[in-house]
Amino acid sequence: MPAATIDIIEELDGILQPARFEDYGPNGLQVPGAAEVETVATGVSANLELFELAAAERAQLLLVHHGLFWGSGPGPIDAALKRRLKVLFDADIALAAYHLPLDAHLQFGNNALLAQALDAQALEPFALHRGQPIGVLARLPGDGVDAADLFARVREATSRDPLVFDAGPARVRSVAIVSGAGSDYLADAAAAGADALLTGEPVERAMATARELRLHFIAAGHYATETFGVRRLGEHLAERFGVRHVFLDVPNPI
Numbered sequence: 001m002p003a004a005t006i007d008i009i010e011e012l013d014g015i016l017q018p019a020r021f022e023d024y025g026p027n028g029l030q031v032p033g034a035a036e037v038e039t040v041a042t043g044v045s046a047n048l049e050l051f052e053l054a055a056a057e058r059a060q061l062l063l064v065h066h067g068l069f070w071g072s073g074p075g076p077i078d079a080a081l082k083r084r085l086k087v088l089f090d091a092d093i094a095l096a097a098y099h100l101p102l103d104a105h106l107q108f109g110n111n112a113l114l115a116q117a118l119d120a121q122a123l124e125p126f127a128l129h130r131g132q133p134i135g136v137l138a139r140l141p142g143d144g145v146d147a148a149d150l151f152a153r154v155r156e157a158t159s160r161d162p163l164v165f166d167a168g169p170a171r172v173r174s175v176a177i178v179s180g181a182g183s184d185y186l187a188d189a190a191a192a193g194a195d196a197l198l199t200g201e202p203v204e205r206a207m208a209t210a211r212e213l214r215l216h217f218i219a220a221g222h223y224a225t226e227t228f229g230v231r232r233l234g235e236h237l238a239e240r241f242g243v244r245h246v247f248l249d250v251p252n253p254i
Contacts, residue, residue: 002036002037003036003175003242004035005029005033005034005035005037005060005094008037008241008243009028009039009043009241010097012028012098015108016098016101016102017101018101020101021099021129021130022130023101023138024099025069025071025099025155026073026097027097027098027099027100027101028096028098029094029096030067030068030095031085031093031094031095033061033088033091033092033094033095033229034060034092034093037061037094038244039057039060039243039244040059040060040083040234040237040238040243040244040246040247041054041057041059041063041245041246041248042062042063042064042230042231042233042245042246043062043063043105043249043250044064044227044250045064045065045066045214045250045252046062046064046066046097047084049252050062051084051091052087053250054209054248055091057070057248058091059091061094061095062093062094062095062096063097063098063230063233063237064095064096065095065097065226065229066096066099066226067095068095068097077176098230100134100229102233103178103179103226103229104132105229106123106136106229108232109136110225110226110228111134111135111177112136113229114157114179115175115177117137117156117228118150118154118157118198119141119153120175121138121139123136124136124138126188126189126192127176127178127182127185133182135176135177135179136176137175137176137189137194138175138176139174140172140173140175143173144173144195145171146170146172147168147169147170147171147196147216150172150175151164151166151218152217153234154218157170157220158225160220163218163219163221164205164217164220166216167211167217168214168216170212172195172196172197172216173195174183174195175197175198176188176192176194176198177197177199178198178199179199179225179226179228180201180225181201181222182199182200183197183199183201183203183205183206183219184203184215185199186206186210186213186215189213189215190215195215196218197215197216197217198220199219199220200221200222200223200224200225201219201221201254202217208229221252221254222252223251223252223253223254226248230247234246234247
């Protein structure tokens with residue numbers, strides 16, 4: 001039986017509480033579509049290829065982490081945006097996006113789920129963004145794990161070889177996790193007593209900073225570290241509303 005789109009959006013807003021965050025773009029419903037949903041599609045980033053995949057799956061709602069609009073709102077519609085919107089309009093697909101709220105959530109968030117995939121425990125909020133934590137500080141079980149074991153766990157969790165600056169201790173007891181673009185939280189990780197920082201993409205200064213702070217730096221891919229939350233949210237919506245869920249993978253090496 002179909003679920004009302006408005007009920008699903010209310011469920012997502014209630015879980016993620018986007019009003020708490022000063023984000024880089026609007027969270028929640030970005031493009032209206034069908035009033036009822038039988039299939040929810042999820043994906044990481046709003047783009048033409050993802051929209052075409054959602055249309056092929058006959059989805060009525062597409063839920064993403066990186067939305068279509070950034071800043072204060074849409075500006076002039078160029079040809080690329082027109083093509084993207086046309087696919088959504090022609091297929092009557094509603095688009096919803098949740099960015100920092102989905103990074104931060106301790107049950108459905110990218111960082112908490114990454115920690116879970118590493119078998120880390122005792123999560124604490126970490127990495128303040130304008131007053132709100134968006135990452136987690138996670139403790140590894142027992143006396144920690146060998147650094148090489150941690151790097152292997154990251155590789156298995158993200159299905160890609162991470163970029164590693166192996167500058168920390170031989171045994172890792174705690175890891176700070178900020179998915180996506182969290183390189184600039186290296187100093188915060190060191191101050192919090194972490195032995196490693198796991199993020200998505202590096203910045204040039206990360207190598208020297210990690211070495212000087214004697215901290216492992218692990219960059220496992222912006223895309224690869226941010227598939228976790230949106231997929232889990234889709235699974236939750238399927239359980240909660242009895243709708244079909246499909247995760248649409250558009251792999252990105254960055």
